[in-house]
Structures are given as structure tokens and as C-alpha cells.
Amino acid sequence: MNNTAFFPYLLTMALVTYLIRMLPLAAIRRRIQSRFLQAFLRYVPYAVLGAMTFPAVFSATGNMATSLCGLAIGVLLGFMEKGLLTVALSACAAAYLAGFIF
Amino acid sequence: MADRHPKRSPRDGRAARWFREILRAGKAKEAATVAANTGKAPRTYARGAGSMRGCGVLDYRRGFKHGLPIALGYISVSFAFGIQASAAGLYPWQALLISMLNVTSAGQMAGLQLMVAGAGLPEMALTQLTINLRYGLMSLALSQKLDGSMTLPHRLAISFCNTDEVFILAAAQPGKVGRAYLYGLTNGPYLGWALGTFAGAVAGNLLPVSVTAPLGLAIYGMFLAILLPPFRHCREIRFVVLVAVALSCLFTYLPVCKPLTGGFRIILCAVGASALGAWLFPEPAATEAPTPCDGDGLTEQDRINREVRL
Numbered sequence: 001m002n003n004t005a006f007f008p009y010l011l012t013m014a015l016v017t018y019l020i021r022m023l024p025l026a027a028i029r030r031r032i033q034s035r036f037l038q039a040f041l042r043y044v045p046y047a048v049l050g051a052m053t054f055p056a057v058f059s060a061t062g063n064m065a066t067s068l069c070g071l072a073i074g075v076l077l078g079f080m081e082k083g084l085l086t087v088a089l090s091a092c093a094a095a096y097l098a099g100f101i102f
Numbered sequence: 103m104a105d106r107h108p109k110r111s112p113r114d115g116r117a118a119r120w121f122r123e124i125l126r127a128g129k130a131k132e133a134a135t136v137a138a139n140t141g142k143a144p145r146t147y148a149r150g151a152g153s154m155r156g157c158g159v160l161d162y163r164r165g166f167k168h169g170l171p172i173a174l175g176y177i178s179v180s181f182a183f184g185i186q187a188s189a190a191g192l193y194p195w196q197a198l199l200i201s202m203l204n205v206t207s208a209g210q211m212a213g214l215q216l217m218v219a220g221a222g223l224p225e226m227a228l229t230q231l232t233i234n235l236r237y238g239l240m241s242l243a244l245s246q247k248l249d250g251s252m253t254l255p256h257r258l259a260i261s262f263c264n265t266d267e268v269f270i271l272a273a274a275q276p277g278k279v280g281r282a283y284l285y286g287l288t289n290g291p292y293l294g295w296a297l298g299t300f301a302g303a304v305a306g307n308l309l310p311v312s313v314t315a316p317l318g319l320a321i322y323g324m325f326l327a328i329l330l331p332p333f334r335h336c337r338e339i340r341f342v343v344l345v346a347v348a349l350s351c352l353f354t355y356l357p358v359c360k361p362l363t364g365g366f367r368i369i370l371c372a373v374g375a376s377a378l379g380a381w382l383f384p385e386p387a388a389t390e391a392p393t394p395c396d397g398d399g400l401t402e403q404d405r406i407n408r409e410v411r412l
Contacts, residue, residue: 001190001191001192001193001196001217005217005220006192006196006217008223009213009216009217009223009226010196010199010200010203012223012226012227012230013200013203013204013209013210013213013226013230014203014204016226016227016230016231016234017204017205017206017209017230017234017237018261018262020231020234020235020237020238020241021234021237021238021240021241021261021262021264022241022257022258022261022262023238023241024238024241024242024245025241025242025244025245025257025260025261025264026254026257026258026261028242028245028246029245031246032246035384036380036381036384037380038246039379039380039383039384040376040377040379040380041242041243041246041376042243042380043338043339043342043375043376043379043380044239044240044243044273044372044376045240045243045269045270045273045274046329046332046333046339046342046343046346047342047343047345047346047371047372047373047375047376047379048236048239048240048266048269048270048346048368048372049270049325049328049329049343049346050329050342050343050344050346050347050350050371050375051346051347051349051350051367051368051371051372051375052266052325052350052368053322053325053326053329053347054347054350054351055350055351055354055355056322057319057322057325060318060319060321060322061315061316061318061319062311062315062318063315066315066316067319070316070319070322070323071319071322071326074319074322074323074326074327075326075330077326077327078323078326078327078329078330078331079330079334081330081331081334082327083327084168084170084171084324084327084328085170085171085174086327087323087324087326087327088171088174088175088319088320088321088323088324088327089171089174089320089323090323091319091320091322091323091326092316092317092319092320092323093316095315095316095319096312096313096316099312099315099316
């Protein structure tokens with residue numbers, strides 16, 4: 001792509017994305033007092049995590065069957081409270097091996 | 103013991119004893135810090151809570167370690183982006199520049215499509231805004247987790263690579279987080295994101311799909327590892343997560359909701375589920391009273407064990 005077209009796009013994307021991320025973090029310096037908001041913000045990461053994982057994980061490998069195999073191993077090890085890397089790699093390995101079957 | 107290490111000299115013994123003593127002293131000190139910081143809230147594990155923590159090499163290394171699985175997942179995801187970018191007619195360095203300046207998966211994919219379509223700049227700005235608005239919510243939540251070491255310049259720097267995964271890991275840490283931990287946490291994924299993009303753009307088709315496809319699960323495997331322990335231990339979090347998952351599946355599969363972009367879907371689900379959770383289970387906030395869900399519902403010993411495993 002030629003640069004006169006590329007750079008305006010690039011700068012627009014980068015600027016908008018950065019401002020969205022930066023403004024709340026730079027502007028809010030004190031502790032939020034509202035009880036409701038505090039509880040709300042405490043739950044946000046887990047809600048985000050749930051919404052990002054499901055249902056996207058079903059098509060993570062591009063194949064429902066291998067994704068489900070990886071998911072099953074991931075859920076099992078996650079419930080056993082294994083470390084992040086262990087769970088992530090085991091899920092990948094399970095999906096890879098399942099690829100030979102499906 | 104002596105039989106199993108017949109060659110061990112007395113010096114080794116002394117060194118080992120000395121080392122053990124140091125360890126014990128460190129643990130005692132840590133226990134004291136925990137006790138001091140949590141006078142009112144004995145179940146809150148205060149690692150990184152004091153301002154003296156948060157700027158150390160150890161914290162950086164801990165963060166870097168935590169970021170490794172993210173980096174791994176990012177390599178696979180950004181690899182796919184690199185392939186798509188070069189297929190769309192971008193030079194590898196252009197793809198790399200996009201990844202280095204944006205650091206957002208869904209936003210970049212959408213941006214790439216708009217570039218190829220020759221869309222106007224306002225459309226580009228609006229698309230990025232809707233897809234990436236969720237980061238505003240995450241930054242808001244993260245702003246409540248930062249300790250005193252996060253002054254304005256560091257906030258400006260860290261927010262640059264506050265991605266979904268980084269935010270979630272930082273937010274799942276017990277207590278407050280400091281800048282050393284956050285730099286450690288973000289450096290690996292940023293590098294992985296950039297390198298993966300470049301590799302994908304230059305040599306995208308060298309690796310067989312049977313290898314690259316399963317790597318797409320790395321991120322989700324990591325999510326499960328973060329999500330499931332508190333899910334198991336804490337009723338409130340279990341409720342919030344189940345609501346979010348149900349909403350997310352509903353919004354994805356209902357034909358009426360098809361026009362919702364991924365970013366908007368996540369915002370709606372997260373806000374809906376968290377608001378419902380906060381409405382049903384608001385926690386005593388003013389007194390910092392301990393609750394089973396502070397941090398992620400693990401006991402201190404659990405957490406130390408887990409730390410070791412990470």
C-alpha cells in the first residue's frame with residue numbers, strides 16, 4: 001500500500017485507540033467511593049473474561065471438534081488450578097493431537 | 103540424607119543452611135508485611151500493596167513471567183494478522199507498524215479491512231472507537247488497582263499496551279499493582295505481538311496450519327487458568343461469569359444481534375453482568391472489610407503455592 005494512503009489511516013487508528021486507553025487511566029487518580037461502582041469494577045475483569053472466552057473459544061482453532069478437545073483439557077486443568085502456561089500449552093497440545101483424529 | 107548425598111561437603115551444608123535461613127527470614131518479613139498491611143483485612147494478600155514494593159526487579163520478573171503465556175498467544179494471533187496484512191497488499195514493515203502502534207487484535211483486523219476498502223478517515227475513527235471502547239472500561243477498572251508508583255508518565259506508558267489479556271491478569275492480582283510488575287507484564291506480550299506480526303507478514307505460509315491453528319487456543323487456555331480458580335471459590339464471581347457467558351452466547355447466536363461488533367458485544371456483556379452482580383452483591387467498601395472474593399477467593403497459602411507454580 002502506498003504511504004500517502006497508509007499513514008493517515010495508521011495515525012487515525014493509533015490515536016483513537018490510545019486515547020480510549022489512556023484517558024481513564026490518566027484522569028482517574030483517586031479511589032472511587034461509590035459502593036456500587038467499586039463492586040462493579042471488581043466484577044468487570046471476570047465478566048470480560050467470560051464474554052471473551054465464550055463462545056469465541058469454540059472456533060479458536062478454526063475447527064469445532066479440536067477446539068472442544070482443547071477446551072475440555074483447559075477447563076480440567078483450570079479447575080485443578082494449574083499455572084497459566086501449563087493450562088495454555090496443554091490446551092494447545094490437546095487441540096494439536098485431536099487434529100490427527102478429526 | 104547423608105546417604106543420598108555422600109559427596110556433600112560441610113561447606114555445602116552450611117551454605118544450604120544459610121540459604122534456608124535467608125529464605126525463612128524473607129518469609130517472616132513477608133508475613134510481617136502482610137500482617138501490617140492487612141491489619142483489618144487478614145485475608146487480603148498484600149503482595150505489591152506497599153509503596154516500597156512495586157518498583158523492584160522481582161516484581162518486574164514476576165510480571166514478565168505472568169506475561170509469557172500472553173506473549174505466546176499473541177504470537178499466534180498476530181501471525182495470522184501478519185498473513186492477512188500481506189495478503190491485503192501491505193508491506194511487512196507497514197503491518198509491523200500497525201501492530202506496534204495499535205496493539206489491538208480486533209481493531210487492527212477491522213482497520214485493515216477499511217484500509218483495503220479505501221474508507222474515509224472518520225469511518226476509520228468511528229470503527230476503532232466502537233471496537234476499542236471496551237479498553238476505556240478496562241482502564242477505568244485498572245485505575246483502581248494501581249499503587250503509588252504509577253505516576254502520570256508511567257500511566258501514559260502503561261496505558262499504551264493495556265490489552266484485554268494484560269488488563270485481566272493485572273486485575274486478577276491480589277492487592278494493588280505497581281509499575282515494575284506492569285512493565286514486566288506488558289513487555290513480553292508487546293514483543294510477541296510485534297514479532298508475530300512481522301513473521302506472519304514475511305513468512306506467513308511457511309508453517310503448516312496443523313501447527314499454527316492450535317496456537318489460537320493459547321489465549322483461551324490462559325483465560326481459563328485465570329478464571330476458573332476464583333470461579334470455583336467465589337459464589338459472586340461464579341454468578342457474574344455465568345451471566346456474562348450466557349449474554350455473550352445470546353448476543354453471538356441470536357440473529358437480531360448479528361450487527362453487534364465484537365467490541366460492543368463484550369462491553370454490553372461485561373457491563374450487564376457486572377452491574378447485575380454489583381446490584382445483587384455489593385460489597386462493604388468503606389471499611390475495606392475482607393470478603394471471600396477479595397483478590398480471587400484463595401487463601402494466602404493457596405496463593406503462595408500458585409505463585410510458585412506460575
